[in-house]
Amino acid sequence: xxxxxxxxxxxxxxxxxxxxxxxxxxxxxxxxxxxxxxxxxxxxxxxxxxxxxxxxxxxxxxxxxxxxxxxxxxxxxxxxxxxxxxxxxxxxxxxxxxxxxxxxxxxxxxxxxxxxxxxxxxxxxxxxxxxxxxxxxxxxxxxxxxxxxxxxxxxxxxxxxxxxxxxxxxxxxxxxxxxxxxxxxxxxxxxxxxxxxxxxxxxxxxxxxxxxxxxxxxxxxxxxxxxxxxxxxxxxxxxxxxxxxxxxxxxxxxxxxxxxxxxxxxxxxxxxxxxxxxxxxxxxxxxxxxxxxxxxxxxx
Amino acid sequence: xxxxxxxxxxxxxxxxxxxxxxxxxxxxxxxxxxxxxxxxxxxxxxxxxxxxxxxxxxxxxxxxxxxxxxxxxxxxxxxxxxxxxxxxxxxxxxxxxxxxxxxxxxxxxxxxxxxxxxxxxxxxxxxxxxxxxxxxxxxxxxxxxxxxxxxxxxxxxxxxxxxxxxxxxxxxxxxxxxxxxxxxxxxxxxxxxxxxxxxxxxxxxxxxxxxxxxxxxxxxxxxxxxxxxxxxxxxxxxxxxxxxxxxxxxxxxxxxxxxxxxxxxxxxxxxxxxxxxxxxxxxxxxxxxxxxxxxxxxxxxxxxxxxxxxxxxxxxxxxxxxxxxxxxxxxxxxxxxxxxxxxxxxxxxxxxxxxxxxxxxxxxxxxxxxxxxxxxxxxxxxxxxxxxxxxxxxxxxxxxxxxxxxxxxxxxxxxxxxxxxxxxxxxxxxxxxxxxxxxxxxxxxxxxxxxxxxxxxxxxxxxxxxxxxxxxxxxxxxxxxxxxxxxxxxxxxxxxxxxxxxxxxxxxxxxxxx
Numbered sequence: 001x002x003x004x005x006x007x008x009x010x011x012x013x014x015x016x017x018x019x020x021x022x023x024x025x026x027x028x029x030x031x032x033x034x035x036x037x038x039x040x041x042x043x044x045x046x047x048x049x050x051x052x053x054x055x056x057x058x059x060x061x062x063x064x065x066x067x068x069x070x071x072x073x074x075x076x077x078x079x080x081x082x083x084x085x086x087x088x089x090x091x092x093x094x095x096x097x098x099x100x101x102x103x104x105x106x107x108x109x110x111x112x113x114x115x116x117x118x119x120x121x122x123x124x125x126x127x128x129x130x131x132x133x134x135x136x137x138x139x140x141x142x143x144x145x146x147x148x149x150x151x152x153x154x155x156x157x158x159x160x161x162x163x164x165x166x167x168x169x170x171x172x173x174x175x176x177x178x179x180x181x182x183x184x185x186x187x188x189x190x191x192x193x194x195x196x197x198x199x200x201x202x203x204x205x206x207x208x209x210x211x212x213x214x215x216x217x218x219x220x221x222x223x224x225x226x227x228x229x230x231x232x233x234x235x236x237x238x239x240x241x242x243x244x245x246x247x248x249x250x251x252x253x254x255x256x257x258x259x260x261x262x263x264x265x266x267x268x269x270x271x272x273x274x275x276x277x278x279x280x281x282x283x284x285x286x287x288x289x290x291x292x293x294x295x296x297x298x299x300x
Numbered sequence: 301x302x303x304x305x306x307x308x309x310x311x312x313x314x315x316x317x318x319x320x321x322x323x324x325x326x327x328x329x330x331x332x333x334x335x336x337x338x339x340x341x342x343x344x345x346x347x348x349x350x351x352x353x354x355x356x357x358x359x360x361x362x363x364x365x366x367x368x369x370x371x372x373x374x375x376x377x378x379x380x381x382x383x384x385x386x387x388x389x390x391x392x393x394x395x396x397x398x399x400x401x402x403x404x405x406x407x408x409x410x411x412x413x414x415x416x417x418x419x420x421x422x423x424x425x426x427x428x429x430x431x432x433x434x435x436x437x438x439x440x441x442x443x444x445x446x447x448x449x450x451x452x453x454x455x456x457x458x459x460x461x462x463x464x465x466x467x468x469x470x471x472x473x474x475x476x477x478x479x480x481x482x483x484x485x486x487x488x489x490x491x492x493x494x495x496x497x498x499x500x501x502x503x504x505x506x507x508x509x510x511x512x513x514x515x516x517x518x519x520x521x522x523x524x525x526x527x528x529x530x531x532x533x534x535x536x537x538x539x540x541x542x543x544x545x546x547x548x549x550x551x552x553x554x555x556x557x558x559x560x561x562x563x564x565x566x567x568x569x570x571x572x573x574x575x576x577x578x579x580x581x582x583x584x585x586x587x588x589x590x591x592x593x594x595x596x597x598x599x600x601x602x603x604x605x606x607x608x609x610x611x612x613x614x615x616x617x618x619x620x621x622x623x624x625x626x627x628x629x630x631x632x633x634x635x636x637x638x639x640x641x642x643x644x645x646x647x648x649x650x651x652x653x654x655x656x657x658x659x660x661x662x663x664x665x666x667x668x669x670x671x672x673x674x675x676x677x678x679x680x681x682x683x684x685x686x687x688x689x690x691x692x693x694x695x696x697x698x699x700x701x702x703x704x705x706x707x708x709x710x711x712x713x714x715x716x717x718x719x720x721x722x723x724x725x726x727x728x729x730x731x732x733x734x735x736x737x738x739x740x741x742x743x744x745x746x747x748x749x750x751x752x753x754x755x756x757x758x759x760x761x762x763x764x765x766x767x768x769x770x771x772x773x774x775x776x777x778x779x780x781x782x783x784x785x786x787x788x789x790x791x792x793x794x795x796x797x798x799x800x801x802x803x804x805x806x807x808x809x810x811x812x813x814x
Binding site: 062116117123135142181182199202207234236237238 | 326456458462662690691692729736737743791811
């Protein structure tokens with residue numbers, strides 16, 4: 001990674017040196033635009049590939065400023081151990097927490113509003129222990145902190161959302177890639193059902209529009225899709241190792257639609273086949289046009 | 301001596317309450333501490349269950365300890381250990397005015413209850429848990445007292461949280477967090493009949509205002525059993541010649557032991573509190589291992605014994621003649637916890653202590669009223685609309701003191717069916733209203749989902765074709781956990797419900813030919 005950073009800066013510096021001084025502002029702008037749209041890293045160590053993906057986007061400092069309160073939102077939805085790929089990989093979560101602190105974050109909050117019993121999902125997923133060891137404040141959701149918020153979106157007028165996610169300086173979305181009955185797949189946008197209160201099951205009636213609405217309100221600074229293991233059947237809960245495939249991959253990007261669009265390809269789907277990606281693209285929440293993106297692929 | 305006894309009582313009460321509060325999941329598979337140890341030490345639970353089931357596959361060690369202790373020292377369990385007895389002492393301290401100098405002569409009632417319970421147990425009707433003091437206490441705390449305390453605490457802190465300035469809220473939230481970690485449950489427990497069970501408990505405590513330890517003197521069948529056992533206890537009481545019959549001991553006696561009767565001291569009624577020793581102005585009373593004289597055995601009289609035996613006998617057909625016991629006529633809502641043994645055997649074992657309800661993750665285990673017949677009152681039943689059965693949780697079997705719910709490994713539990721889910725197409729959104737949903741499919745926890753869907757084309761009223769996913773239940777995979785019913789967005793009467801047909805513990809209550 002450092003090699004890449006070095007080459008990048010060397011090229012930019014070399015170009016700048018070879019240009020007349022009047023072009024300097026243009027060069028600076030080029031340099032700022034340099035980070036790729038998506039970084040996809042493959043390698044054996046979940047911690048290593050997570051770190052490389054964030055570095056590839058320009059480092060955590062780009063998303064987390066000194067003293068910031070950061071919410072890291074993994075999927076801790078189900079009472080399953082990590083090898084079943086129903087929850088975000090605990091090493092990926094812990095690494096992101098560490099990166100936030102290295103960037104100067106004051107507080108890193110980790111939580112989810114799971115479907116199954118939270119005590120079991122937090123414990124059995126390995127996430128509570130791993131994130132707490134990395135220094136995060138791991139808390140169960142506090143029902144009092146769901147506040148009805150105006151959304152005025154495609155499907156949702158208003159919905160109770162978790163204030164900590166809305167008030168944070170930065171929200172980092174940490175979904176895992178899984179199949180899902182009603183939405184096809186559950187990736188980044190679907191992961192934000194975990195900041196919703198109330199009777200969430202109702203949003204299944206217009207799931208794609210609802211997910212786009214909620215993502216627009218939460219405004220994630222960064223999405224890191226965990227595909228160390230993916231769940232290819234009986235999702236989102238799984239329970240059989242036969243449905244788990246090991247890809248040893250994470251994909252990171254700023255555009256939530258783009259990350260999900262890429263996630264669809266991991267399952268052999270076209271981005272437009274995934275409803276929330278299509279709707280998110282049409283609603284200009286982001287882009288699903290992977291062909292036009294600068295996707296950096298790294299193998300560790 | 302009083303101080304030492306109070307200290308011991310306090311230690312055991314705290315130990316009991318500590319274990320009670322620990323009877324809660326922290327997310328791991330095992331609870332890891334002996335939460336049911338008090339019930340394991342309860343000879344009444346042991347005896348009624350052993351009689352009703354005609355088997356001895358029950359924990360034996362602590363019962364033996366209590367039996368030996370009682371045979372040696374008398375009813376020290378009542379006077380020094382029993383947490384309900386200690387609560388009676390505390391409630392009795394609220395009584396104003398003088399204690400009656402001569403307690404009512406109703407101490408035989410508890411022996412009659414005991415005899416009736418034993419006789420009905422002998423004829424397989426297990427009613428011991430209804431009146432057993434430990435089962436009664438755990439049940440009342442689980443179902444009523446703890447939820448009420450939690451409600452009151454939360455209401456208080458929520459009020460502060462909602463309307464006080466930030467500084468105050470910081471302090472109160474810190475305190476609240478502390479309470480949440482130590483004393484409060486993870487979520488507000490809510491139980492059917494909490495008012496009824498709590499009311500009975502309050503009434504039993506209130507009896508202390510009539511007479512301290514009213515329950516222990518006149519009602520407690522465990523006390524009666526220990527009274528029988530203490531008849532030849534080595535610890536004995538002697539009264540020297542110095543006694544002038546002043547009656548000071550009578551006012552301090554915690555039992556109905558008749559301490560001033562030199563020749564008529566009722567040994568079986570003595571709680572070994574030793575208050576009479578402390579109170580005696582002439583220091584004439586002594587407890588020791590020298591054999592005293594003049595103790596009398598409880599005198600019930602033949603009529604009372606015969607009456608109690610008859611009551612115990614008659615209770616069996618009285619409680620059993622219900623159509624609910626016939627296959628196919630059982631209450632379809634009567635879903636028993638996973639690992640529950642077949643219904644007949646279950647009713648013989650369950651002592652209605654409520655530990656399974658206390659420990660249930662989702663609050664889904666609730667006390668029955670009539671669903672299991674009068675015989676099964678306050679036994680556990682899963683109400684999915686209140687809380688489903690978490691797929692990998694096995695806590696109810698871990699805390700059951702009598703094996704009514706077997707202890708399962710997570711692998712075993714995956715193969716246990718407590719009922720079957722069925723869809724009501726008249727209410728289900730994709731069937732009846734052409735709307736997407738299949739929340740039931742999403743939450744179905746079996747590795748290969750028991751709920752699958754079919755993509756169907758339906759027409760709306762304008763004739764436009766819509767594509768919806770309609771759920772189906774695979775009856776060979778469904779385990780009846782009820783998460784589909786719990787999470788179904790059709791509130792009130794959900795569009796998918798679980799009933800007991802197909803439960804693996806029953807040979808007859810089946811649906812599929814297999």
